[in-house]
Amino acid sequence: MQCAGAFRTRILTTYRIVTRRVDSCSVSTLPREEPARPLVQTLVPGPRSLELARELQEVSEARPIQFFHDPQQSFGNYVADVDGNKLLDAFCFIASLPLGYNHPNLIEAAQSSLWLPHLVQRPALGYSAPPEWVHTLRTKIMSVAPQGLASVQMTCGCGASAVENALKAAFIWKRTLERDCVDPSPTELESCMRNQEPGSPNSMVVVSFEHAFHGRLFGSLSTTRSKPIHKVDIPAFRNWPVLPFPESEQDETRCLELVEKTLKGNRVAALIIEPILSEGGDLHASPAFFRGLRALTRRYQVAMICDEVQTGVGATGRFWAHEYWSEGLEKSGPGTSTAAAEIAPDMVTFAKKMQASGFFFKPEFLPPQAYRIFSTWSGDPLRALQASVIIDTIAADRLVERVRIVGDYLSQALHGLNHPLIERIRGRGTFLAFDLPSPARRNRFLQDMRNRGVVVGGSGTKTVRLRPALIFDTHHADILLETLASAMASQQ
Structure with a gap:
């Protein structure tokens, strides 16, 4: 003793x-x-x-x-x-x-006693979280959640990890719908261990666009199309479609027609897009184009993932760049808020300026079973505290x-x-x-x-x-x- x-x-x-x-x-x-x-x-x-x-x-x-x-x-x-x-x-x-x-x-926040324990030991949040983790997510991170997205999943720090997990959530959601919301069958559980159908839905795809950048981890890299050096020598999900991003407003109708043809003709789990294609050359499209994408993804039961890793957290003059998609609706009178909610994406990924990474999502994209979106860290309380100060400073100033x-x-x-x-x-x-x-x-x-x-x-x-x-x-x-x-x- x-x-x-x-x-x-x-x-x-x-x-x-x-x-x-x-x-x-x-x-x-x-x-x-x-x-x-x-x-x-x-x-x-x-x-x-x-x-x-x-x-x-x-x-x-x-x-x-x-x-x-x-x-x-x-x-x-x-x-x-x-x-x-x-x-x-x-x-x-x-x-x-x-x-x-x-x-x-x-600098002031970093000297507080609240930060020091998380600097000394990074917890495995999916296994044992400190009590302040609940407060940080509920009162700070969720305070900037995009409209209609009531949940958040924190990831390990980079934008690619946010995208990877959002893609997984989309696949799980789509397969759950196809199974009429019942649990995976014994055949599915056995076949997935051999990377085979039906447990591994290898015919299911994600749609992305030319010049897009969604990260350089293995899954996200199959949706990234900005520079060949990012992709060469690395196997890809070869049946994942790539579609043209419009070169002008006049080109948007053609591009939307190709999107509809692709969604109709394939087993599509998700469509992922940046509000501004950043790494690929700062490419813009009109709000009407993005509203058209949202309408098509809703029609064909495809998850729409908005990648705000680079555009998010204020740099465009809105906290989230996809808020511009409602331009033209603001003055349309009664029902405007409903219309804006209808064009909101299903998931929004973030990292970079947030100094923490993750994705906001609609409740239906929470997997029905635990441990399906999971890692040792499952976020970082120190970076979440940093994000809290950033959020407060952006608002106060x-x-x-x-x-x-x-x-x-x-x-x-x-x-x-x-x-x-x-x-x-x-x-x-x-x-x-x-x-x-x-x-x-x-x-x-x-x-x-x-x-x-x-x-x-x-x-x-x-x-x-x-x-x-x-x-x-x-x-x-x-x-x-x-x-x-x-x-x-x-x-x-």
């Missing part, structure tokens, strides 16, 4: 020491304000970044890394790199930073409204440049993009912008995409535009 008491005392003492260290951990040394302008002392990547890349490549994949950032010196809309450069970041970790770097609300204002300002200014090399300016909110004449010019432009102190990204073959944080303001837009103009001048 004395040994047990001494051990407990040592544990409590260690816990208090660690807590004090975390509470005081270099927070006072973090920047408290942004620089007035970008500061560039080397090319980007600089010599230290290049050296770190060489070291990393000896043990892991480093070739995609553009530069190594310094998290201790980054703040707000500015990312510092290990070479001392401070860059205005309009790409934000591939569209995944909602509040920029070292936001005070997140009215950041979605700010995105609309800044997005309009930036879009008008881009059009006002009237530059001969800038083509097809498009987007919603600050989720903006434009094309350059060729992939080579686009790639040179991205590098030139970094060397001038501004980070932007690419998509598709020749598209430049802007993905700033929600705290990006008009004076940041002015710096971006000024830098863009000088970079474009050097391209001519």
Whole structure:
């Protein structure tokens, strides 16, 4: 008993020491304000970044890394790199930073005693969840649930894991309907272990679109169609149909006709689509096109999955980009809310800016048996707490409204440049993009912008995409535009 008491005392003492260290951990040394302008002392990547890349490549994949950032010196809309450069970041970790770097609300929350235990041990939430998990999901995550989606399933952290599990939910739902809601038969349970019909419904398919990106895990990769290098050498679900995404509003009728033909002629569990095809080149369609898709999926009992991994959490000027699908219905009088609910998707996946991943879904997509959508982690309470702070900050600071204002300002200014090399300016909110004449010019432009102190990204073959944080303001837009103009001048 004395040994047990001494051990407990040592544990409590260690816990208090660690807590004090975390509470005081270099927070006072973090920047408290942004620089007035970008500061560039080397090319980007600089010599230290290049050296770190060489070291990393000896043990892991480093070739995609553009530069190594310094998290201790980054703040707000500015990312510092290990070479001392401070860059205005309009790409934000591939569209995944909602509040920029070292936001005070997140720094304060990270020092709380509530966060520390989840940092020390990540629980297997599907097996044993802490009590605050219930509160976090019910009062925070569900507070931003899309209309009509009353449930949420958290996943392991990336958008692909959200998509994988949403696809599984769609298949289970479809087979449950086909069986008239009875449990799987002994024959199905036995045959699925050999990957054979009827237990494995190998003739059942998921429909996706050309240029789509839904992740790079094994199942989601069969719906991803943005770049060949993502898919080559990897087996795919070869009978899953791919359909054209409309090139213009005039093309939408043709595309919807092809969708209907496909849904009618195949055993389709789900149709998955992004509100804006992001990685594939920032491709847009009209709200009427998406309403047409929703009508067809309802008619043919196909689950509609809206992939909001990149478009979600405010960047388009709505919390969820699919909210724009009701445009044209807002002023239609009585029954408008019913009509909006009817065009809502069945499932919405999220990750990136939420800093946690999962999918919202209608109650009928909850599998009738337990353990069917399951993993060891089944989410992450630490990241869910982080998402809670993000959600509260977005609401308190009215950041979605700010995105609309800044997005309009930036879009008008881009059009006002009237530059001969800038083509097809498009987007919603600050989720903006434009094309350059060729992939080579686009790639040179991205590098030139970094060397001038501004980070932007690419998509598709020749598209430049802007993905700033929600705290990006008009004076940041002015710096971006000024830098863009000088970079474009050097391209001519």
